[in-house]
Amino acid sequence: MGGTMDRTKQQRRGNTRQRIQDVALELFAEQGYEKTSLREIAEHLDVTKAALYYHFKTKEEILVSVYDDLTQPILDLIEWGRQQPHTLETKQEIIRRYSEILSGATKLFRFMQENQATVRELRIGETFKERMQGLREIVVDPDADLVAQVRSVSALFTLHAGMFLLQDLDGDQESKRKAVLEVATDLITQAHGGGGDE
Amino acid sequence: MGGTMDRTKQQRRGNTRQRIQDVALELFAEQGYEKTSLREIAEHLDVTKAALYYHFKTKEEILVSVYDDLTQPILDLIEWGRQQPHTLETKQEIIRRYSEILSGATKLFRFMQENQATVRELRIGETFKERMQGLREIVVDPDADLVAQVRSVSALFTLHAGMFLLQDLDGDQESKRKAVLEVATDLITQAHGGGGDE
Amino acid sequence: MGGTMDRTKQQRRGNTRQRIQDVALELFAEQGYEKTSLREIAEHLDVTKAALYYHFKTKEEILVSVYDDLTQPILDLIEWGRQQPHTLETKQEIIRRYSEILSGATKLFRFMQENQATVRELRIGETFKERMQGLREIVVDPDADLVAQVRSVSALFTLHAGMFLLQDLDGDQESKRKAVLEVATDLITQAHGGGGDE
Amino acid sequence: MGGTMDRTKQQRRGNTRQRIQDVALELFAEQGYEKTSLREIAEHLDVTKAALYYHFKTKEEILVSVYDDLTQPILDLIEWGRQQPHTLETKQEIIRRYSEILSGATKLFRFMQENQATVRELRIGETFKERMQGLREIVVDPDADLVAQVRSVSALFTLHAGMFLLQDLDGDQESKRKAVLEVATDLITQAHGGGGDE
DNA sequence: TATGAATGAGCCTTCATTCAT
DNA sequence: TATGAATGAAGGCTCATTCAT
Numbered sequence: 001m002g003g004t005m006d007r008t009k010q011q012r013r014g015n016t017r018q019r020i021q022d023v024a025l026e027l028f029a030e031q032g033y034e035k036t037s038l039r040e041i042a043e044h045l046d047v048t049k050a051a052l053y054y055h056f057k058t059k060e061e062i063l064v065s066v067y068d069d070l071t072q073p074i075l076d077l078i079e080w081g082r083q084q085p086h087t088l089e090t091k092q093e094i095i096r097r098y099s100e101i102l103s104g105a106t107k108l109f110r111f112m113q114e115n116q117a118t119v120r121e122l123r124i125g126e127t128f129k130e131r132m133q134g135l136r137e138i139v140v141d142p143d144a145d146l147v148a149q150v151r152s153v154s155a156l157f158t159l160h161a162g163m164f165l166l167q168d169l170d171g172d173q174e175s176k177r178k179a180v181l182e183v184a185t186d187l188i189t190q191a192h193g194g195g196g197d198e
Numbered sequence: 199m200g201g202t203m204d205r206t207k208q209q210r211r212g213n214t215r216q217r218i219q220d221v222a223l224e225l226f227a228e229q230g231y232e233k234t235s236l237r238e239i240a241e242h243l244d245v246t247k248a249a250l251y252y253h254f255k256t257k258e259e260i261l262v263s264v265y266d267d268l269t270q271p272i273l274d275l276i277e278w279g280r281q282q283p284h285t286l287e288t289k290q291e292i293i294r295r296y297s298e299i300l301s302g303a304t305k306l307f308r309f310m311q312e313n314q315a316t317v318r319e320l321r322i323g324e325t326f327k328e329r330m331q332g333l334r335e336i337v338v339d340p341d342a343d344l345v346a347q348v349r350s351v352s353a354l355f356t357l358h359a360g361m362f363l364l365q366d367l368d369g370d371q372e373s374k375r376k377a378v379l380e381v382a383t384d385l386i387t388q389a390h391g392g393g394g395d396e
Numbered sequence: 397m398g399g400t401m402d403r404t405k406q407q408r409r410g411n412t413r414q415r416i417q418d419v420a421l422e423l424f425a426e427q428g429y430e431k432t433s434l435r436e437i438a439e440h441l442d443v444t445k446a447a448l449y450y451h452f453k454t455k456e457e458i459l460v461s462v463y464d465d466l467t468q469p470i471l472d473l474i475e476w477g478r479q480q481p482h483t484l485e486t487k488q489e490i491i492r493r494y495s496e497i498l499s500g501a502t503k504l505f506r507f508m509q510e511n512q513a514t515v516r517e518l519r520i521g522e523t524f525k526e527r528m529q530g531l532r533e534i535v536v537d538p539d540a541d542l543v544a545q546v547r548s549v550s551a552l553f554t555l556h557a558g559m560f561l562l563q564d565l566d567g568d569q570e571s572k573r574k575a576v577l578e579v580a581t582d583l584i585t586q587a588h589g590g591g592g593d594e
Numbered sequence: 595m596g597g598t599m600d601r602t603k604q605q606r607r608g609n610t611r612q613r614i615q616d617v618a619l620e621l622f623a624e625q626g627y628e629k630t631s632l633r634e635i636a637e638h639l640d641v642t643k644a645a646l647y648y649h650f651k652t653k654e655e656i657l658v659s660v661y662d663d664l665t666q667p668i669l670d671l672i673e674w675g676r677q678q679p680h681t682l683e684t685k686q687e688i689i690r691r692y693s694e695i696l697s698g699a700t701k702l703f704r705f706m707q708e709n710q711a712t713v714r715e716l717r718i719g720e721t722f723k724e725r726m727q728g729l730r731e732i733v734v735d736p737d738a739d740l741v742a743q744v745r746s747v748s749a750l751f752t753l754h755a756g757m758f759l760l761q762d763l764d765g766d767q768e769s770k771r772k773a774v775l776e777v778a779t780d781l782i783t784q785a786h787g788g789g790g791d792e
Numbered sequence: 793t794a795t796g797a798a799t800g801a802g803c804c805t806t807c808a809t810t811c812a813t
Numbered sequence: 814t815a816t817g818a819a820t821g822a823a824g825g826c827t828c829a830t831t832c833a834t
Contacts, residue, residue: 014793016793016794031315031319032232032315032316032318032319033315034230034232034233034316035232035315035316035319037827037828037829038828038829038830039827039828039829047794047795048794048795048796049795049828049829049830050794050795050796050797050830050831050832051793051794051795053829053830053831054793054794054795055793058829058830059828059829059830111315113314114314114315114318115313115314115315116311116312116313116314117229117230117231117233117309117312117313117316118230118232118233118315120312121229121230121233133366146367146369146373146374146377147377147380147381149367149377150356150360150364150374150377150378150380150381151381153363153364153367154352154356154359154360154381154385157355157356157359157363158348158352158355158356161352161355161359162348162352165351165355166348166351168331169344169347169348169351171344175344176344176348179344179345179347179348180348182345182348183345183348183349183352183385186388187381187385190384212817212818214818214819235802235803235804236803236804236805237802237803237804245818245819245820246819246820246821247804247805247820248805248806248807248819248820248821248822249818249819249820251804251805251806252817252818252819252820253818256804256805257803257804257805410814412814412815427711427715428628428711428712428715429711430626430628430629430712431628431711431712431715433806433807433808434807434808434809435806435807435808443815443816444815444816444817445808445809445816446809446810446811446815446816446817446818447814447815447816449808449809449810450814450815450816451814454808454809455807455808455809507711509710510710510711510714511709511710511711512707512708512709512710513625513626513627513629513705513708513709513712514626514628514629514711516708517625517626517629529762542763542765542769542770542773543773543776543777545763545773546752546756546760546763546770546773546774546776546777547777549759549760549763550748550752550755550756550774550777550781553751553752553755553759554744554748554751554752557748557751557755558744558748561747561751562744562747564727565740565743565744565747567740571740572740572744575740575741575743575744576744578741578744579741579744579745579748579781582784583777583781586780608796608797610797610798631823631824631825632824632825632826633823633824633825641797641798641799642798642799642800643799643825643826644798644799644800644801644826644827644828645797645798645799647825647826647827648796648797648798648799649797652825652826653824653825653826
């Protein structure tokens with residue numbers, strides 16, 4: 001009986017859940033959450049829609065599961081950051097590590113970036129906002145002047161955006177990431193120094 | 199007769215098209231494009247769905263019309279920018295003017311920002327990309343080093359993002375805009391100066 | 397003021413009704429009745445849908461008016477036929493005249509032929525059926541054997557079908573009509589003679 | 595369990611697809627393709643519209659599937675005819691067999707006959723035209739004179755039309771079919787003999 | 793560990809028609 | 814002799830979800 005199962009089916013055994021997550025993320029990132037139907041995901045995997053429901057309770061839960069798996073490092077980073085003194089060095093290190101995290105799950109973060117309107121209405125929306133808030137609290141000094149605060153936020157955001165907006169620029173992926181990181185680090189450094197004009 | 203028509207209906211006459219655009223933008227920005235149905239728009243206006251189709255050929259066309267009306271200033275800005283020498287002053291002026299344009303149509307740009315995945319598949323997607331490209335060409339020096347280029351792009355992007363990401367920060371709208379503008383101007387200035395590490 | 401009216405508008409004066417009929421028949425014949433919308437007709441004429449309603453009460457009435465105008469000759473033919481003795485000569489003459497009538501309003505008859513399902517549900521459906529019945533009564537001898545009756549009906553039908561089904565055959569329109577007429581005449585003649593096998 | 599399901603639902607299991615085809619053909623033939631809505635079909639079957647879409651991708655595909663199932667015999671006939679010498683006997687046999695095929699799927703062919711305008715725009719339109727062309731090529735001698743060719747085409751067409759146009763005539767279905775077949779056979783025979791006047 | 797069959801809600805769109813001007 | 818604006822009904826289709834097997 002097992003012998004009649006061909007290689008493809010055999011490989012599939014036991015990791016369908018993972019495969020669903022992979023395909024889903026791929027499609028969500030490419031086409032957006034709403035434009036990606038469960039039918040489409042199922043077809044890509046050569047299973048039925050009902051199979052998806054064996055592994056996940058809803059469409060949203062597929063996304064949530066991917067999100068949870070891939071953003072754990074951010075939680076860890078925040079955890080770590082909270083226990084450090086809020087020195088410039090800490091902030092720079094946060095920026096550095098965050099840059100690495102982002103490039104470790106490009107697809108997900110691209111998805112989050114491009115589907116904000118959708119994500120806002122989903123469970124992960126709130127969660128993500130909280131995490132960003134968590135990062136901010138470490139990186140932004142609430143007593144600094146407005147310009148300094150903006151600079152800090154801009155540092156975080158430059159990292160985020162960098163991944164997608166630089167696609168048209170020349171240069172290999174890694175050196176672009178380095179450049180982005182440098183700009184972000186500069187921003188955070190300037191913000192720490194003083195911020196405004198003086 | 200005519201007198202039997204109540205105020206509400208009368209006011210409506212002749213500006214339904216405009217009202218559709220307003221409500222649509224409002225809802226698109228709030229809930230996203232896909233999540234906003236024509237039924238919903240129609241209900242907000244107290245007309246039937248079919249009335250929308252008298253004024254616009256498709257759902258997409260409603261968006262396009264809003265987009266065209268509201269982004270004309272960007273076209274003008276690009277036009278202007280192209281005729282200037284690419285000096286630092288020009289770039290700073292571009293940044294300044296772009297900041298003003300953005301804050302003149304917050305809803306639309308928030309929509310564009312938060313619905314990138316959707317927008318990418320629509321007609322306006324390509325258009326918008328082209329315009330951004332147009333701005334970049336003026337502001338980014340292709341011969342500068344990578345870091346300088348990133349800084350320039352980051353300037354543009356900081357403007358974009360600034361409008362939404364700063365909502366949780368203290369301060370009134372206008373002073374926040376000023377702060378964002380300052381950071382962006384700094385970025386463009388540094389980029390022009392040299393860019394990198396020296 | 398009349399002087400500002402250009403040639404096109406001027407020509408239009410007073411014959412809009414006729415132009416509606418022409419365009420409508422053209423489109424009905426080409427695309428079918430249901431697939432042709434009033435919007436389409438109006439656009440072809442460069443007027444609004446509402447203008448059509450000034451001239452005709454309903455979509456169906458446009459068709460009815462065309463039908464009535466163009467099938468009057470059939471009524472006349474039936475009238476004439478009823479007053480003749482049901483001799484072979486009469487039948488042959490009916491066939492001959494009917495052939496002429498058909499080729500005088502090809503579009504309408506093509507329409508009738510190709511939209512039977514639709515036409516059946518319209519007012520003209522019943523009317524047309526009656527007229528065909530009228531022709532039959534003259535041409536088909538109810539006392540003849542079944543085969544003879546079929547031959548007679550086939551004669552009529554061959555005329556009908558001939559117009560459309562022969563489009564792929566070689567030869568000019570007129571000589572094809574002659575050929576069809578000859579076959580139909582033969583059929584009616586054989587039917588009259590005896591019909592069956594003997 | 596299982597016992598709680600009433601007879602009706604139980605019967606339904608596993609043959610819904612077939613039932614859709616049956617009901618659809620019935621309604622298409624009766625009211626025409628466009629006038630028959632999916633809602634109507636669904637209601638006749640006591641299922642939802644969405645159920646139809648589980649079994650067929652589009653409305654058109656329902657028709658196509660019926661068409662394909664029911665016109666396979668024509669393909670076989672053409673196949674057979676092509677391998678025979680184009681003698682009179684072959685032609686007569688084609689006519690005979692075609693007559694049988696037609697009376698084996700009356701509803702479909704009535705539908706095709708009465709919805710030509712619609713069918714022309716559908717996928718089956720082209721297909722059907724090709725098949726008719728296939729039959730013609732066997733039955734019509736391209737070197738014969740025009741009248742002979744018309745006679746041949748008329749033979750085919752008389753068969754087609756015979757099924758519907760004779761409904762008002764007396765006589766049972768089968769003897770009418772025989773009569774029609776005889777007339778068609780005569781036509782094909784005369785066409786083969788010479789055709790014209792001599 | 794999946795599938796086959798179906799549902800209910802909703803979507804975008806089109807249509808014939810109306811009516812005040 | 815027309816138009817501008819709108820309506821109500823319906824149509825085809827897609828989607829996330831369910832459930833018995």
